[in-house]
Amino acid sequence: MSDAELKQKLATCWRILNKLGLFDIYGHISCRVPGSDTFYITATLGSTKEVFKPDSLVLCDYTGKKLGGNGTVPLEVVLHSVLHKTREDAVCVAHVHPYYSMALAIAGIPFSPVTLQGAPLGDGVPVYEKSEILVNEEHGKKLLGAVGSAKAILLRGHGVITVGASIEETTYLTIYLEENCKYLLEAAKAGKAVPLTREEIKERMDQMAESAKKGNPYKRIFDLFDEKTRQ
Ligand SMILES: [Zn+2]
Numbered sequence: 001m002s003d004a005e006l007k008q009k010l011a012t013c014w015r016i017l018n019k020l021g022l023f024d025i026y027g028h029i030s031c032r033v034p035g036s037d038t039f040y041i042t043a044t045l046g047s048t049k050e051v052f053k054p055d056s057l058v059l060c061d062y063t064g065k066k067l068g069g070n071g072t073v074p075l076e077v078v079l080h081s082v083l084h085k086t087r088e089d090a091v092c093v094a095h096v097h098p099y100y101s102m103a104l105a106i107a108g109i110p111f112s113p114v115t116l117q118g119a120p121l122g123d124g125v126p127v128y129e130k131s132e133i134l135v136n137e138e139h140g141k142k143l144l145g146a147v148g149s150a151k152a153i154l155l156r157g158h159g160v161i162t163v164g165a166s167i168e169e170t171t172y173l174t175i176y177l178e179e180n181c182k183y184l185l186e187a188a189k190a191g192k193a194v195p196l197t198r199e200e201i202k203e204r205m206d207q208m209a210e211s212a213k214k215g216n217p218y219k220r221i222f223d224l225f226d227e228k229t230r231q
Helices: 003-019 077-086 099-107 116-121 137-147 167-190 198-212 219-228
Strands: 028-032 038-042 057-061 066-069 092-096 152-155 159-164
Touching: 003 028, 003 038, 003 057, 003 092, 003 167, 003 219, 028 077, 038 077, 057 077, 077 092, 077 137, 077 159, 092 167, 099 152, 099 159, 099 167, 116 167, 116 198, 137 152, 137 159, 159 167, 167 219
Parallel strands: none
Antiparallel strands: 028 038, 028 092, 038 057, 057 066, 092 159, 152 159
16 A cells, blocks of 8 residues: 555545544544554644545654654554554554443443444453543553453543554444444443344354455445545
């Protein structure tokens, strides 16, 4: 993937998540530059979230230092840098504050996958218990300890972080983490939420592994959301 393609795709991810209402005015996404120790991250300033453009990105190293690009490095850059640095599979990292995902952690209800779309999160979504802004090395270490190898983590009273091996996967995880949390909460309010069984999760993941043989299984969904959110 060329630099221009990466920036374009990151901007598309931003637009999709924004159009779906998964951002308030905060939040940022980042993507590792292939074959380097650097990543692009959405700038705090220099663009409004509504009209985010590929050139509104900042290039950073793993210490979170700005190496180039337009705008200001987000305050919480450390949550991106530690994941890109430590986890090979953390190609794209999103941090947003979506309503239902936040409400779930605030309610103290453990995450469980209740939809087929939530199956990729079937290994669990832990909670970062302390409600605080993540701004320094110590926070970065705490985050790594709390998230382990999970694809997403709920930050109690704060937001969520999703971690994918591609921009498409992170987009998917962010959308369906929120959707899954919405159903889970609604069902819990109605009296009972019935999670997917281990067999159901495995069956769904086997299907996805099969389609992954033909390419990134999240690409088609990403393209569909890209189309849908342009309308
Ligand atoms: Zn935050």
